Amino acid sequence: MEMKRINAGKLRAIGYDPRERTLRVEFEDGSAIDYSGVGNEVWRRLSTSGSAWSYYRDNIEEEFTGRRGVARTEKKPNPLDDLFKPPGDDAE
Numbered sequence: 530m531e532m533k534r535i536n537a538g539k540l541r542a543i544g545y546d547p548r549e550r551t552l553r554v555e556f557e558d559g560s561a562i563d564y565s566g567v568g569n570e571v572w573r574r575l576s577t578s579g580s581a582w583s584y585y586r587d588n589i590e591e592e593f594t595g596r597r598g599v600a601r602t603e604k605k606p607n608p609l610d611d612l613f614k615p616p617g618d619d620a621e
Contacts, residue, residue, distance in 0.1 A: 530544040531544055567589070
């Protein structure tokens with residue numbers, strides 16, 4: 530599932546799988562909830578909303594069954610890390 534990064538209230542990322550009709554929301558605390566049975570129109574409205582946090586609270590949080598999990602964040606290597614290593618830290 531491709532995730533769309535957002536910064537709306539406590540939401541940090543949202544994603545949707547139309548085949549499975551599953552919506553995933555990831556929060557600032559690193560938790561995530563997968564909601565089943567979510568239609569494409571609900572996803573469209575959430576993903577294009579100017580106030581995604583309000584839309585989520587009003588139309589998704591209490592309306593759909595959710596399963597808690599942990600956000601799957603990938604930590605990408607920062608190319609600047611090599612430049613700013615402490616002196617003597619030559620692990621290579």
